[in-house]
Amino acid sequence: MQLLAELEARRARLFERLAAVGDFRRGSVSENWRRCGKPSCRRCAEPGSRGHGPRWLWTRTVPGRGTTGRQLRAEELGKVRAELESYRRFAALAEEIAEVSEAICEARPVPAAAAGQAPDPEGQKRALRSARV
Numbered sequence: 001m002q003l004l005a006e007l008e009a010r011r012a013r014l015f016e017r018l019a020a021v022g023d024f025r026r027g028s029v030s031e032n033w034r035r036c037g038k039p040s041c042r043r044c045a046e047p048g049s050r051g052h053g054p055r056w057l058w059t060r061t062v063p064g065r066g067t068t069g070r071q072l073r074a075e076e077l078g079k080v081r082a083e084l085e086s087y088r089r090f091a092a093l094a095e096e097i098a099e100v101s102e103a104i105c106e107a108r109p110v111p112a113a114a115a116g117q118a119p120d121p122e123g124q125k126r127a128l129r130s131a132r133v
Contacts, residue, residue, distance in 0.1 A: 004107045011100045018093045024086035027060030027069065029077070 033053035035044045044051045056077050059069030072080055 004104065007100055007104045007107055011097060011104065014093060014097045014100060018090070018097065021086050021090045021093065023083055024090050025058075025060070025080070025083045026087050027058055027084065029072065029080055029084065030057050030059070031055070032057055 031054045033050040034055070035051035038044065043049055056072040056074075057069055058072050058080055059067050062068050
């Protein structure tokens, strides 16, 4: 098992990396093409044509509301993709921080005052036990 000081130093380095992540957003970007269905449309009538597009959509899932998003302008595409990548880095760092924190919790010694105490019996509240005494 790693020493407590090493784990705490590792967590501090992870927090520094987390602070440097910058702006981020959740979700994904999809490239979409559509066919308009007009018989006179030259773009859709060409054999092998994908139709009108590309159109880029940023979407994300909102708990309790489903999927939300919006269409992106071409000049926004690079910025939004970079923000999505920043979110992936943020999520990976958050997971790593949680793992290190759990290892710290396991490595940290039990305080001397609590070491000799028996755990409270399940299902009883302190107020009820003290009323019976």
